[in-house]
Amino acid sequence: MASGVASVWLPVDDMDRAVAFYRDVLGLEVKQTRAQWSELDANGLMIGLNAREGTGSASSNGGAVVTLQPDGSIESEVEELRGKGVQFAGDISEHPWGRIAAFTDTEGNALQLYAPPA
Template sequence: MASGVAAVWVPVSDMQRAVTFYRDTLGLTVASEDDEWSEIDANGLRIGLNGRESASPSSGGGAVVSFQPDGSIEDEVADLRSKGVEFAGDVSEHPWGKIVPFQDSEGNDLQLYAPPQG
């Protein structure tokens, strides 16, 4: 039986570009860095950047890594846009929270998620 998530990993084509994106654009901490495998600390969850498997832009479906913004989701979108991140659309609001999708430097699907205001 699973007791939790140990890590999430995503394939990358260019390790340095991917590390730069997660560190400089998203503001996360690089826990370890290598040509074939690097780890990013996302507030206790390890995101592995796997250079051993080929990355290709998503064709829909598959895993999505959701990040919780430090402040409002709208402020985070504005900050990421200023760093060159392109969003597929605007923030959408649902009964279970707000989301806005984007991709990392390697074409992996990411999103910002904010739970509903209680």
């Protein structure tokens, strides 16, 4: 199934404050930063800071989105997981930064299969 963790995404309300914390307090290297998305290197693990959409409040439920790198194609992994009863939030979505298939674990934690752009 999964061959490893591709990245961990953390929702944030204030990108500048979050980047400063991870860079200045935790000492992580900032690879890129934008208003809606920033990437940090955590000893080879990419941590993505993703701007929270429309909440405006750090008190809202947050948490990491664990992004799994499939062993094979994302399509074959989705098919295999669906065969095991996994419910996906929709079809594989296409983005300039890659393709994702979102689902949850048995506890409601957000997971995604991720394929980088070709």
